[in-house]
Amino acid sequence: MATRWVRHTLEVENRLNVIHRLVLSAESGQRGYLLSGQPGYLRAYQGAIDQLPGELTALEAATRDNPRQQANFIDLKKATQAKLSELGSSIELIRLGRPSDAIAVMRSGAGERYMGLLVASLQRMAGEEEHLLSDRAAYAGWITIAVRAALFVSALLVVILAIFAVWDSARRMVALETSNRLLREEAAARQSAQSEVRQLQKMEAVGQLTGGIAHDFNNMLAIVIGSLDMARRRLTGSEHANVAKFIDNASEGAGRAATLTSKLLAFSRRQPLEPKILDPNKLVAGMSEMFRRTLGDNIRVETVLAGGLWSISADPTQLESALLNLAVNARDAMPDGGNLTIETGNAELDDAYARMHDEVTAGQYAVISVTDTGSGMTAAVIDRAFDPFFTTKEVGRGTGLGLSQVFGFLKQSRGHIKIYSELGHGTTVKLYFPRQLTATLSTATIPHGAAEIPAGAPDELILVVEDEAAVRRMSVDALRDLGYTVIHASDGREALEKIERHPGIQLLFTDIMMPGMTGRQLADQAQVLRPDLKVLYTTGYTRNAIVHNGMVDYGIAFLQKPFSLQSLARKTRDVLDA
Numbered sequence: 001m002a003t004r005w006v007r008h009t010l011e012v013e014n015r016l017n018v019i020h021r022l023v024l025s026a027e028s029g030q031r032g033y034l035l036s037g038q039p040g041y042l043r044a045y046q047g048a049i050d051q052l053p054g055e056l057t058a059l060e061a062a063t064r065d066n067p068r069q070q071a072n073f074i075d076l077k078k079a080t081q082a083k084l085s086e087l088g089s090s091i092e093l094i095r096l097g098r099p100s101d102a103i104a105v106m107r108s109g110a111g112e113r114y115m116g117l118l119v120a121s122l123q124r125m126a127g128e129e130e131h132l133l134s135d136r137a138a139y140a141g142w143i144t145i146a147v148r149a150a151l152f153v154s155a156l157l158v159v160i161l162a163i164f165a166v167w168d169s170a171r172r173m174v175a176l177e178t179s180n181r182l183l184r185e186e187a188a189a190r191q192s193a194q195s196e197v198r199q200l201q202k203m204e205a206v207g208q209l210t211g212g213i214a215h216d217f218n219n220m221l222a223i224v225i226g227s228l229d230m231a232r233r234r235l236t237g238s239e240h241a242n243v244a245k246f247i248d249n250a251s252e253g254a255g256r257a258a259t260l261t262s263k264l265l266a267f268s269r270r271q272p273l274e275p276k277i278l279d280p281n282k283l284v285a286g287m288s289e290m291f292r293r294t295l296g297d298n299i300r301v302e303t304v305l306a307g308g309l310w311s312i313s314a315d316p317t318q319l320e321s322a323l324l325n326l327a328v329n330a331r332d333a334m335p336d337g338g339n340l341t342i343e344t345g346n347a348e349l350d351d352a353y354a355r356m357h358d359e360v361t362a363g364q365y366a367v368i369s370v371t372d373t374g375s376g377m378t379a380a381v382i383d384r385a386f387d388p389f390f391t392t393k394e395v396g397r398g399t400g401l402g403l404s405q406v407f408g409f410l411k412q413s414r415g416h417i418k419i420y421s422e423l424g425h426g427t428t429v430k431l432y433f434p435r436q437l438t439a440t441l442s443t444a445t446i447p448h449g450a451a452e453i454p455a456g457a458p459d460e461l462i463l464v465v466e467d468e469a470a471v472r473r474m475s476v477d478a479l480r481d482l483g484y485t486v487i488h489a490s491d492g493r494e495a496l497e498k499i500e501r502h503p504g505i506q507l508l509f510t511d512i513m514m515p516g517m518t519g520r521q522l523a524d525q526a527q528v529l530r531p532d533l534k535v536l537y538t539t540g541y542t543r544n545a546i547v548h549n550g551m552v553d554y555g556i557a558f559l560q561k562p563f564s565l566q567s568l569a570r571k572t573r574d575v576l577d578a
Helices: 003-036 039-062 067-095 099-107 110-150 152-233 243-269 280-295 317-332 351-356 379-384 402-412 469-481 492-500 520-528 563-578
Strands: 275-278 301-306 312-313 339-347 364-374 416-422 426-434 461-465 483-488 505-511 535-540 556-561
Touching: 003 039, 003 067, 003 099, 003 110, 003 152, 003 535, 039 067, 067 099, 067 110, 099 110, 110 152, 110 505, 152 243, 275 280, 275 317, 280 301, 280 317, 280 364, 312 317, 312 426, 317 339, 317 364, 317 402, 317 426, 339 426, 364 379, 402 416, 402 426, 461 469, 461 492, 469 483, 469 505, 469 563, 483 492, 492 505, 492 520, 505 520, 505 563, 520 535, 535 563, 556 563
Parallel strands: 301 339, 461 483, 461 505, 505 535, 535 556
Antiparallel strands: 275 312, 339 364, 364 426, 416 426
């Protein structure tokens, strides 16, 4: 009887430990997903969710004979449900693209309060079991003394019980030490998670600041770049010899400012991406000549293209920009010349690698490696290589955003980046992109030089909608300069009125971020009135109007501000001819 009581107590205590471990596992999975956005972390969370109902049911059955334990069990069940509800709500907010709200839920203290209630319930139930075990052991001792006086066998039973007690105590000591070790590891993990959350909050703050700057700055740059392009088209050759040079200098400066803004957006993972199914071999081969022109004669460029390379899904323009950034960094590391090798290949990142790199999901990847024979990096430099504005170059030779842009682009593309370097021997940067199983490859090409600007016709009517008056005037003038007939509106309400009055409008060219009615809302209402109306969106910054999870929605025509006259002409022509 005493043995059965002990086993019953041990069973209840074991159930309590399992429930505690499962809740901690669910919380760890939620924290990992909150910090990285990687669905792989949800396996631990989902596993705990699946096992907890069975464990709670078994615990309820094991304590059904004790009213006090049943009351404690009700408290435990409520605390467990409240904790899982808090974890589930933050996960759902991440899935809805609202990380700041998820962080706010986590920081509200509700999770710690629910965990405290849960741990208190567990401790009460464990204490009750220990109390029961003590009472039952005393009763068993009384019975043993009575039986020992009559039977020798009772002495043998006492010895057996004593041996069992010693064994059980030793087992409990081992279990206690294991629990303490797990608690210490959990405390360390929580401290690390809190540090990562603080870093995430800083990244979020930088991203919000970047977004606000980008919206206004890109609007101003759109005016500058568009006006310079139109001024260049009006040069007749009879002007002062320096006029064209001045325009070119201004265009170069505006272009560099636009690039800087783009890098800031890429670093903060707010750059709208338009991914396409790509063959990395074709993209790298198509860039070979550009690498040679950019890097100069003292850098020998070699491409090694793997056979049977897997396709990837990536924004070709941003991928080109990332490879050029790496190539320019390699050139700067080889001031006296050297070799640059761009190699492609397939790779499989296993679970062991994924455990060592929290942001990696195990699976198949296509890899693009950029290797130089330059000066190399120290371990300390590699650790900070992706930090924004960190650079080892002298003042005036870099913004410190090149590798940050590449890092942000890879993460936004669900990829992985790894640096291998040895001082005096060179550096290899590997870009990992998830394998894309879709068979249809994009045939889109990226223009690398000047090309003929496609023109419009007077019978092609375009409605421009832009709340910024200066940007609206520039867009209207540019489209008219390209040959189109253009009318314009300053907001969504005025635009809808003009769509009703002008049935000949073929294209709606609208800004996204406008007061009152966004460009997406305007387009939805306009296409109810005119189902055949084509829409081209533009913006200097957008979070979720037509961009979700960093990707431009499928089937959306989008032109990022600031845009040149050439890109405006091409995009407008593409949309009208589609």
